[in-house]
Each structure stands twice: as C-alpha cells, then as structure tokens.
Amino acid sequence: MARALINVPAKAKRGDIIEIKTLISHEMETGFRPDNTGKLLPRDIITDFVCKYNGQEIFRAELYPAISANPFFTFTTVATESGTISFEWSGDNGFSATESAKITVE
C-alpha cells in the first residue's frame, strides 16, 4: 500500500494563496535498470497526479521515468471556498492512491 503525506492549511482567508504539498511512497522503477542477474527490471512508475478542489481540477502532472522515488509535489492555489481538496495518483500495474484534506475558508 502506498503511503502519502499531504499538507494543506486547515484554515485560510478567502483569496489567500495557499501552498499545498504532497509526498507519496513509490519506488519509481525506471525500466532501465538491470537487476543483479542483468535482466532489466520492468518499468513501474506513477504516471499521473491530479489535484481537485471541490471536484474541480486545479493541478495535474504527468510523470516520467526520470522522476525520483517518492515523488514530492508542491504547488499553490487560491483559497476560494471551504471544502475538500482531493489528490489522486495513478500509474503502472494498476497503481492507484487517493487522499483528501478539508479546508475551511473564512
């Protein structure tokens, strides 16, 4: 099971720029590395990351083999309304993980 750490401010003033940070555990096996018998390890990476604010997409990233293990994303958005910020990672071999955080906008 993938573990994820997310950091979303619990409270913000309307119109504030808030910083969102996410970190997820994943090997991000490139597909270019041989194992100790010389055989290439099959590619196993996260390919997509999507962040939605009350269902509306605010950030999306496509990931490639050069991205390190345990991908870390940080980005900003404008706090417009109270609600839920949800995160979804998906990738090779049917990998899928979701997380969400509540935010109160005053």
Place this chain on the structure above:
Amino acid sequence: MIRGVAAVLIGAALSVSVIAAEIPSSERKSGYDLMAREIRAMQDDDTANPGMLSVLDGEALWTRKAGTAGKSCADCHGDAQSSMKGVAARYPAFDAARGRPIDLEQRINICRADQQKATPFAFESKDLLALSAYVGRQSRGMPIDSPTTRA
C-alpha cells in the same frame, strides 16, 4: 620556515582536538543549531520528509504479528510512544550477554529472532529501516546518551 609553519599547524590541530574533547555537555550543540532558517523549515516539515513515509510503515509493522510465536512488537512493548521514548538515544550500546556492541537495528533483529521467533530482517532492508525509523522517532529531540553516562 615551512617546517616551522607545519609544526605550528600540528600544534594548533592538537590543541583544537584537546579543546573539542573538553566541551561540557551543556555547551554542546546539535547541527540543527547551525542551520539556516530555510534549512530548519525544511527539516521541521514532516510532510516534506520522505523519512516520515518510513515512520508510517514502521508504525504499521509495530502492531503486525510475525514469526512462529505469533507476536507483534506491541504485544510485549505496548504503545511505542511511551515504551520506546529515549530508547534510540541509548544505542549503539554494549551488550554484556553477547560481549559485543549492538546498534538499534541489531537490537530489533535480536528481539525478532528471540521473542517473535521470526527470520531477522536483512540489514538495510525496507522493513528494518522502517521499524528503526519508527523507534527512533519516539526519541526525537532527545540528546544522544553518551556511554560514559550510562549505568
């Protein structure tokens, strides 16, 4: 002249090492104290530290039953937050029964072999690192206990 400079440098190096050995414990500083504000902010932010992913894995391993004894770490040690507080700060330590020094990872593996009757984790394996990180987390902020102060 060059020899004289070298002699002065060696003398200076010796006096530095003598002074370093005599810093009273109250004046010793963590590397953290020397960090810039930005570096401290990064270190203080657990959600940006991939080591915390390992701590979460270790937390799950702590309560997972293993081995033929069918026991988890928690079955003997209970809540790690209280039972493991300060433990990592006392390792590595000399193990009188075995007649050799052991570190935290070896201590975990000894417990695993003797109490849980399970195969010890491979050194540097993901599970062993996770458990060590979780146990180490419980001593966060505590000074490393010097062997000379131990009973």
